[in-house]
Amino acid sequence: MLNRFRLHQSEEVDLSSFDPEETGGIESKDQIRAEYEDLQERLKELQDKLYAGKSHAVLIIFQGMDCSGKDGVIKKVLANLNPQGFRAESFKKPTADEAAHDFLWRTHKVMPAKGYMAAFNRSYYEDVLITRVHGLISDEEADRRLDHIRHFEALLLDNHVVIIKIFLHISPEFQLGKIRERLESPEKLWKFDMSDLQERRYWEEYRKAYEVALARSAKKRSPWYVVPANKRWFRDYLVLRIIVEELEALPLQYPTPEIDLAGLFDDRNDRRPEA
Amino acid sequence: MLNRFRLHQSEEVDLSSFDPEETGGIESKDQIRAEYEDLQERLKELQDKLYAGKSHAVLIIFQGMDCSGKDGVIKKVLANLNPQGFRAESFKKPTADEAAHDFLWRTHKVMPAKGYMAAFNRSYYEDVLITRVHGLISDEEADRRLDHIRHFEALLLDNHVVIIKIFLHISPEFQLGKIRERLESPEKLWKFDMSDLQERRYWEEYRKAYEVALARSAKKRSPWYVVPANKRWFRDYLVLRIIVEELEALPLQYPTPEIDLAGLFDDRNDRRPEA
Numbered sequence: 001m002l003n004r005f006r007l008h009q010s011e012e013v014d015l016s017s018f019d020p021e022e023t024g025g026i027e028s029k030d031q032i033r034a035e036y037e038d039l040q041e042r043l044k045e046l047q048d049k050l051y052a053g054k055s056h057a058v059l060i061i062f063q064g065m066d067c068s069g070k071d072g073v074i075k076k077v078l079a080n081l082n083p084q085g086f087r088a089e090s091f092k093k094p095t096a097d098e099a100a101h102d103f104l105w106r107t108h109k110v111m112p113a114k115g116y117m118a119a120f121n122r123s124y125y126e127d128v129l130i131t132r133v134h135g136l137i138s139d140e141e142a143d144r145r146l147d148h149i150r151h152f153e154a155l156l157l158d159n160h161v162v163i164i165k166i167f168l169h170i171s172p173e174f175q176l177g178k179i180r181e182r183l184e185s186p187e188k189l190w191k192f193d194m195s196d197l198q199e200r201r202y203w204e205e206y207r208k209a210y211e212v213a214l215a216r217s218a219k220k221r222s223p224w225y226v227v228p229a230n231k232r233w234f235r236d237y238l239v240l241r242i243i244v245e246e247l248e249a250l251p252l253q254y255p256t257p258e259i260d261l262a263g264l265f266d267d268r269n270d271r272r273p274e275a
Numbered sequence: 276m277l278n279r280f281r282l283h284q285s286e287e288v289d290l291s292s293f294d295p296e297e298t299g300g301i302e303s304k305d306q307i308r309a310e311y312e313d314l315q316e317r318l319k320e321l322q323d324k325l326y327a328g329k330s331h332a333v334l335i336i337f338q339g340m341d342c343s344g345k346d347g348v349i350k351k352v353l354a355n356l357n358p359q360g361f362r363a364e365s366f367k368k369p370t371a372d373e374a375a376h377d378f379l380w381r382t383h384k385v386m387p388a389k390g391y392m393a394a395f396n397r398s399y400y401e402d403v404l405i406t407r408v409h410g411l412i413s414d415e416e417a418d419r420r421l422d423h424i425r426h427f428e429a430l431l432l433d434n435h436v437v438i439i440k441i442f443l444h445i446s447p448e449f450q451l452g453k454i455r456e457r458l459e460s461p462e463k464l465w466k467f468d469m470s471d472l473q474e475r476r477y478w479e480e481y482r483k484a485y486e487v488a489l490a491r492s493a494k495k496r497s498p499w500y501v502v503p504a505n506k507r508w509f510r511d512y513l514v515l516r517i518i519v520e521e522l523e524a525l526p527l528q529y530p531t532p533e534i535d536l537a538g539l540f541d542d543r544n545d546r547r548p549e550a
Contacts, residue, residue: 054375057375097388100329100332100388100389100390101386101388101389101434102386102430102431102433102434102436103434104383104430105383105386108379108380108383108384109383109384111376111377111380113372113375113376114375114376115375144433148426148429148430148433151423151426151427151429151430152426152430154423154426155377155379155423155426155427156377158377158419158423159376159377159378161377
């Protein structure tokens with residue numbers, strides 16, 4: 001089932017061929033409730049093995065238009081993980097120090113070590129999206145940055161970092177509804193920003209910038225997933241399933257101890273303190 | 276003069292064609308004393324402009340066999356810099372956290388920002404040298420790492436990081452003399468390590484690994500300099516001159532203030548506090 005949502009080695013990406021309303025033939029949340037719980041359990045076990053084995057690192061990148069649900073999916077799908085082995089990183093407007101370095105510096109610094117998982121809420125992909133839409137960089141510069149991204153991800157892959165890239169796909173109408181919700185709800189008003197309405201005007205430019213970025217960076221070893229996100233319950237289910245299936249494909253194992261367990265509790269080792 | 280010591284776009288490097296005793300036709304330290312002092316002054320001015328302008332960053336990489344004088348050259352040539360805009364970074368055996376990341380992680384983290392200079396005492400090049408000599412990585416892995424290094428340096432260059440790569444070239448006889456000095460001098464004994472003598476046995480393997488690394492990573496925009504280092508005074512002079520000439524080739528300038536300076540001290544602005 002995941003194949004339909006996976007992009008790898010794409011020549012061209014046409015986001016209009018993906019329906020943001022789609023739910024993969026599943027009619028309602030009730031229908032997958034039991035499977036969802038099972039997936040949650042499997043994810044916890046996988047994280048445990050990952051942490052014990054220290055053979056791989058896992059990087060999950062979330063990209064998408066404003067209101068596509070990047071915060072929500074991290075909160076709902078990844079909240080049950082052991083925080084000792086998991087971190088969520090959010091990348092906003094670069095600080096002065098970040099802007100004085102190459103564009104991969106701030107994300108590389110917080111890359112997960114082997115044994116660890118990280119979720120990136122936005123990422124180095126912003127540096128070929130918002131910058132391009134607003135003409136802060138030329139198309140040539142964007143091209144070079146996409147090359148740098150490709151090489152950077154090759155470096156990570158060589159170091160056994162699993163890269164799961166998720167594009168949360170919504171429609172402009174859905175976005176408008178979400179902005180209205182923010183304005184009307186006291187618990188959501190804090191998330192409203194004038195830029196939500198301003199950036200909306202660039203919807204088409206963002207779509208095109210995303211299509212180029214996805215086409216240029218979707219690789220067999222690091223595909224992109226286009227996740228329909230108008231239906232939040234399907235978004236959560238699909239993201240969870242992608243992560244679980246990606247991790248189950250890895251040769252994760254608990255390491256075998258290097259000590260001789262057989263004699264561990266014999267008289268020599270298990271001596272009680274002298275009275 | 277620097278051309279003789281510069282490698283760029285080399286197909287092959289044969290270190291035996293460089294004489295570690297050579298002094299570029301200069302007979303003694305006295306002959307260049309005045310020029311050396313002048314170079315020191317110019318370097319300070321260049322750093323000042325670099326710091327003010329924030330248009331470029333400068334990375335100086337020092338590599339070389341044990342006892343080639345990496346510590347010494349940093350101490351002697353770079354000690355006069357303004358420490359607020361300069362940092363020396365030393366890379367020893369990776370920590371557990373460093374080893375759990377890709378091999379470029381620990382150096383990328385401490386990359387100088389625009390306006391800053393950094394000297395690396397050893398660098399990511401160690402990851403294709405000591406590891407290769409001791410069979411910790413295969414030749415294929417070393418090849419892939421050299422590709423990653425090439426791409427990484429291209430990323431830095433695109434971000435206006437100037438990369439000055441210096442290989443301090445000594446002879447095995449000179450090294451032995453230096454090891455003996457360490458053993459005999461109370462102020463140098465602390466630097467002696469059994470590995471100095473052990474690693475010496477791999478001289479030929481190191482030489483070959485260096486030749487491959489230099490040939491593969493010497494580029495027009497980021498050349499290597501092979502600096503003869505048996506004569507310490509010539510090493511210092513040449514390194515200083517390389518750095519000054521590289522920086523003088525940059526369009527460094529003091530930024531012009533964005534405020535109107537003409538009216539700065541007129542009555543409106545320069546009001547004394549009311550009595």
